[in-house]
Amino acid sequence: GAHRRVLWHASTVLEAEDIRCVFGDSVEIVVRENEASLPSRAQSRGSRLPGQCRLVYASRIVPKKGLLVVLEALAKLGESVSFDVIGAFENDGYEAACRRLVMRIPPNIELSFRGALPRQQLLEALHKADVMVFPTAGENFGHVIAEALSESCPVLCSDKTPWTGLLEGGAGGVVSPNTPDEWARVIRAFVAVGSV
Secondary structure, three states: OHHHHOEEEEOOHHHHHHHHHHHOOOOEEEEOOOOOOOOOOOOOOOOOOOOOOEEEEEOOEOHHHOHHHHHHHHOOOOOOEEEEEEOOEOOHHHHHHHHHHHOOOOOOEEEEEEEOOOHHHHHHHHHHOOEEEEOOOOOOOOHHHHHHHHOOOOEEEOOOOOOHHHHHHHHEEEOOOOOHHHHHHHHHHHHHHOOO
């Protein structure tokens, strides 16, 4: 019964509901969103031409974050795409699976693993990208989404974050279902039209 004396912190209303489902309706919960250190003004950017596409993935490289989903999608594309992967592998088995799949990526995909970058270099990479791809299995916030948007980089993301409404409203797009086939379809459409 010790949980009855706890003041719970939830990052979202959905997270608060999850806590109540486990510990009951009488628990005390404070909902306060995560804070991100962002510039006071978003960076502006120019437009791009259809047929060109610079994708970036920026996150920890673990199964939950979904890099393998995007790699499987890229293996299906005939379009020319540049793809920068920013982040460090944290799981040897997952790294091996990703690297095996990279061997199947066609030559029209220019792929670069850049490792973990200092924050300023990450922000610069997001600013230069045409879109950030983030097929996460779930986030209670998603700081990298806020960082990408602060650099005027649209975000393509799964529907498992609190950003769905904003992304559907014009800040990017939501990919659902979160499958390689759907990611390939959405990326193909993005390349063709020049925007999300």
